Amino acid sequence: MYTQGLDQQHGAATGRHGEETAAQLDAFQARIDDEEKIEAKDWMPEAYRRTLVRQISQHAHSEIIGMQPEGNWLTRAPTLKRKAILLAKVQDEAGHGLYLYSAAETLGVSRDQMVADLLSGKAKYSSIFNYPTLTWADIGAIGWLVDGAAIMNQIPLCRCSYGPYSRAMIRVCKEESFHQRQGFEIMLTLCRGSEAQKAMAQDALNRFWWPSLMMFGPNDSNSKHSAQSMAWKIKRFSNDELRQKFVDITVPQAEFLGLSIPDDGLRFDEESGHYRFSEIDWTEFNEVLAGNGPCNRQRMAKRRAAQEDGAWVREAARAYAEKRSSAAAAA
Amino acid sequence: MSKQEWPLYEVFIRSRSGLAHRHAGSVHAADDQMALDHARDTYTRRKEGVSIWVVRSDRIVASDPAETASFFEPAEDKIYRHPTFYEIPDEVENL
Numbered sequence: 001m002y003t004q005g006l007d008q009q010h011g012a013a014t015g016r017h018g019e020e021t022a023a024q025l026d027a028f029q030a031r032i033d034d035e036e037k038i039e040a041k042d043w044m045p046e047a048y049r050r051t052l053v054r055q056i057s058q059h060a061h062s063e064i065i066g067m068q069p070e071g072n073w074l075t076r077a078p079t080l081k082r083k084a085i086l087l088a089k090v091q092d093e094a095g096h097g098l099y100l101y102s103a104a105e106t107l108g109v110s111r112d113q114m115v116a117d118l119l120s121g122k123a124k125y126s127s128i129f130n131y132p133t134l135t136w137a138d139i140g141a142i143g144w145l146v147d148g149a150a151i152m153n154q155i156p157l158c159r160c161s162y163g164p165y166s167r168a169m170i171r172v173c174k175e176e177s178f179h180q181r182q183g184f185e186i187m188l189t190l191c192r193g194s195e196a197q198k199a200m201a202q203d204a205l206n207r208f209w210w211p212s213l214m215m216f217g218p219n220d221s222n223s224k225h226s227a228q229s230m231a232w233k234i235k236r237f238s239n240d241e242l243r244q245k246f247v248d249i250t251v252p253q254a255e256f257l258g259l260s261i262p263d264d265g266l267r268f269d270e271e272s273g274h275y276r277f278s279e280i281d282w283t284e285f286n287e288v289l290a291g292n293g294p295c296n297r298q299r300m301a302k303r304r305a306a307q308e309d310g311a312w313v314r315e316a317a318r319a320y321a322e323k324r325s326s327a328a329a330a331a
Numbered sequence: 332m333s334k335q336e337w338p339l340y341e342v343f344i345r346s347r348s349g350l351a352h353r354h355a356g357s358v359h360a361a362d363d364q365m366a367l368d369h370a371r372d373t374y375t376r377r378k379e380g381v382s383i384w385v386v387r388s389d390r391i392v393a394s395d396p397a398e399t400a401s402f403f404e405p406a407e408d409k410i411y412r413h414p415t416f417y418e419i420p421d422e423v424e425n426l
Contacts, residue, residue: 321362
């Protein structure tokens with residue numbers, strides 16, 4: 001998902017067990033098993049802390065980078081209403097990034113460090129934001145599919161064992177529903193419009209369908225850290241379970257729009273009550289994660305430029321605050 | 332990258348009058364006024380509050396979770412502070 005890079009990294013869940021006694025680890029696991037929330041200053045295994053820092057910061061980075069594909073259409077939204085809505089949505093994404101950075105900071109990592117890790121390429125963000133937004137319909141597809149997939153992943157995260165993360169996710173989920181509905185409404189408007197508009201909606205679905213399914217991360221059989229994250233109740237459902245749920249609810253929505261899912265292998269399995277779909281192109285997924293997607297370089301370049309271009313503002317604000325506080329002390 | 336990051340502030344929001352302020356999260360800001368502005372933009376975009384408190388995180392004094400048991404120990408053995416400690420015959424009413 002927004003933290004799918006977790007599945008790709010090595011050594012994420014191997015703690016320094018040297019200083020952690022078996023009794024401490026058992027007591028910690030017992031708290032988790034009792035559905036107790038873990039709070040910022042509580043004792044926790046080093047590996048739990050590191051996994052969370054990585055997951056929450058990747059999630060935050062995804063929200064921040066995620067502003068770019070949609071921001072691309074702010075000046076070209078078809079009406080003033082759509083523009084105001086899109087502006088509010090992009091601002092929400094910034095807000096979500098900030099809630100999450102704030103939650104990650106409770107684990108003892110600084111904001112500057114997280115930003116530095118993003119800009120250096122050490123930290124990852126979701127593969128989905130490396131795809132371009134070529135037409136206005138892509139804004140609809142992103143709200144409907146990308147935010148839809150995000151909701152599927154984020155609702156269980158509201159019950160995550162780490163209190164600050166769980167509370168941030170509750171806040172995010174309250175706002176996310178607007179995002180998905182506005183996206184679906186864009187698609188619906190296009191599908192009820194001219195032939196050319198409907199074709200534009202179909203084209204957006206064609207391009208965003210598979211990348212949206214990839215958002216859930218590798219198949220369970222290839223997901224390295226799932227078991228430990230499940231035991232710690234950071235994760236509640238597996239990648240494949242969430243992906244299946246997403247397909248099951250989204251296919252009927254596409255049918256309502258009169259659009260076709262770009263998968264010849266898609267069929268409804270009466271017996272299980274689930275839609276069966278074709279294998280994902282994991283080569284593409286791995287390439288995008290490795291930095292070779294259509295927009296990886298552009299996204300990072302833009303983020304780095306924003307950070308550098310804003311440096312004087314941050315410094316000026318700090319200098320002004322210092323000047324005022326020393327003036328107040330002298331008075 | 333800034334030479335040093337702006338200080339961290341904890342944000343508390345009163346969602347409507349009659350309710351207490353409640354911790355919402357944190358923001359970075361260069362000064363107090365900016366902390367209030369950032370808190371408003373970050374945590375009350377949908378009218379989630381009518382009042383905001385911000386306080387520098389390094390000014391908060393907190394109890395130590397590792398000492399929870401001993402810190403709160405004085406309250407452990409004083410069950411007589413609870414009304415259920417007292418046995419009152421059923422026929423006595425309004426007590």
